[in-house]
Amino acid sequence: MAGITQNDRELPIRNNPDLESFDIVTAYHKLLADDPELTMPVAAIEALIEALSQSSAKTVFETMDLIKTQSARLRAAVRNPVALTHGTDLFQQYLVLSLKQPGPDGKETSSHENFEVVRQHLMRNGRLFASRAKQAREHIAAVGRGYVRDGATILTHGGSRVVGTLLGRAAESIPGDPLRRFQVIHVMNEARRAESQRVVSALRAKGVPVATIPESAAAYAMGKLHLVSMVLVGAEAVTANGGIISRMGTYQLALLARAHGKDFYVAAEQHKFGKTFPLHQFDLGFDQDVIDFRAGGSSKTEEGETQEEGGEQKEKGNAKHPIEDPVDYTPPEFITAFFSDNGVLTPTAVAKQVIDLMY
Numbered sequence: 584m585a586g587i588t589q590n591d592r593e594l595p596i597r598n599n600p601d602l603e604s605f606d607i608v609t610a611y612h613k614l615l616a617d618d619p620e621l622t623m624p625v626a627a628i629e630a631l632i633e634a635l636s637q638s639s640a641k642t643v644f645e646t647m648d649l650i651k652t653q654s655a656r657l658r659a660a661v662r663n664p665v666a667l668t669h670g671t672d673l674f675q676q677y678l679v680l681s682l683k684q685p686g687p688d689g690k691e692t693s694s695h696e697n698f699e700v701v702r703q704h705l706m707r708n709g710r711l712f713a714s715r716a717k718q719a720r721e722h723i724a725a726v727g728r729g730y731v732r733d734g735a736t737i738l739t740h741g742g743s744r745v746v747g748t749l750l751g752r753a754a755e756s757i758p759g760d761p762l763r764r765f766q767v768i769h770v771m772n773e774a775r776r777a778e779s780q781r782v783v784s785a786l787r788a789k790g791v792p793v794a795t796i797p798e799s800a801a802a803y804a805m806g807k808l809h810l811v812s813m814v815l816v817g818a819e820a821v822t823a824n825g826g827i828i829s830r831m832g833t834y835q836l837a838l839l840a841r842a843h844g845k846d847f848y849v850a851a852e853q854h855k856f857g858k859t860f861p862l863h864q865f866d867l868g869f870d871q872d873v874i875d876f877r878a879g880g881s882s883k884t885e886e887g888e889t890q891e892e893g894g895e896q897k898e899k900g901n902a903k904h905p906i907e908d909p910v911d912y913t914p915p916e917f918i919t920a921f922f923s924d925n926g927v928l929t930p931t932a933v934a935k936q937v938i939d940l941m942y
Contacts, residue, residue: 605637607653608660611667618713620744623819624670624854625716627657631674636706643682643698650675662906663869665828666819669857674712676941712854719852719924720745724752727815727850727922733763735812738804738845740770741830742778743817745850747785749922750815754789766792768811770801772832775908798832805839814840818851823860823937825915825930827851828867830908837917846919853924856937861912871906 611630615621621629634653640646654671658664681701723745731737731753739746756762767786771779783793796804805811814836818827827833827849840847861867915930925936 605634607631607634607657610634611657620717621713622716622744622852622855623666624673625712627654627667627670628674628712628854629710630657631671632705632712635702640702641698646698646702647675647678650678663867663871663908663910665857665859665867665869665910666855669820669855669859672857672941673854716852716854719854720748721752722924723850723852723922724749726926727848728753728760728763730813730848730922730927731763731765732812733761733765735763735765736768736810737765738768738770738801738811738814738836739782739816740772740779740798740801740832740836741817742775742782743850745852746815746817747782749850750782750786750791751789754786754791766794768804769793769795770798770832770836771795772798772830775830801836802839805843805845811843811845813846813848815848815850818849818855819910820859821849821851821856821921821933821937822912822915823858823934823941825918825921825933826861827913827918828859828861828910829913831873831911834864834911834913834917837913841917847917848919848922850922853936853940856933856940858937858941864912867910867912869906871909873905873909875905 607630610633611626614626614629615623631650631653635646635649638646638649640649650671654668654675657671658668661667678701681704682698727749731750737750739750750767753763753765769779769783779795783795786793816827816829816833816836818829818833820828822828837847839845859868915934918930921928921930921933923933928936
């Protein structure tokens with residue numbers, strides 16, 4: 584799998600004397616906490632820009648070395664690093680392309696003067712990636728609005744910001760575009776209920792009828808003749824082959840959509856595109872420990888110890904700790920199309936864009 588390997592996570596991380604007081608992991612989590620609208624890839628990019636501002640790197644080599652070192656530190660600190668890795672890879676590519684552009688004096692930007700111009704531009708526009716990401720959602724909403732037909736019933740799940748924006752804009756009246764009346768079935772995940780409820784409440788406030796169902800009722804809802812018109816989901820990351828990595832349960836919705844002949848659309852910003860290329864569900868580059876086989880009436884205590892029926896506690900070392908926000912992989916053959924900031928794309932077109940972006 585490209586992008587994330589076990590070797591990447593075991594690389595020695597060198598310290599930069601200029602960054603002794605800066606913790607990129609803390610900066611990353613603070614960015615996410617301070618701005619609920621921020622995605623993981625963009626938070627990773629902004630954390631790298633902050634690291635760059637704390638450094639006295641003066642050459643291209645020093646800067647690229649700094650970015651790679653801090654990216655590795657960030658990946659190693661997060662159990663699921665796929666989304667943020669797509670962000671750090673994109674930023675490195677952006678930096679390389681920026682440094683290849685002629686500077687204001689016509690020289691290559693690898694010269695000291697022009698390199699400093701690029702560096703100062705990044706410092707002054709540290710929030711540029713975040714603002715562009717939010718603009719991308721509005722563009723995607725404008726693109727996807729046309730696919731929400733009058734009288735449609737759309738099945739979705741999770742708390743995707745871009746899906747929420749798309750459905751919210753589709754419910755609004757625009758001059759020259761007739762008002763659409765549609766309804767939504769929202770598949771609720773009890774572990775992330777508050778996140779889903781935010782989307783549900785926002786749509787109901789716009790007058791959109793929303794029904795909430797448990798995950799166990801998804802097949803039932805999909806099986807009712809002519810009830811569901813289409814399935815619409817978001818994504819944490821878009822893979823190099825045009826698939827997606829998203830919250831657990833997305834893949835089973837794609838399977839159900841295929842079985843019932845329903846279109847399956849994904850709304851995702853381009854900054855989520857990356858080189859990750861999983862071959863199957865267990866090839867994501869990190870362990871989720873979702874499946875935990877046991878026998879003999881054992882149960883797990885709050886501390887993670889395994890307790891047998893007689894009350895004897897076993898060592899903690901062998902206990903598995905499921906990831907807090909599990910994800911799954913939906914292959915490209917289950918996806919009808921993507922709504923992106925570059926328009927409506929097939930999975931094949933997405934794969935081509937990844938090549939253009941990253942190689």
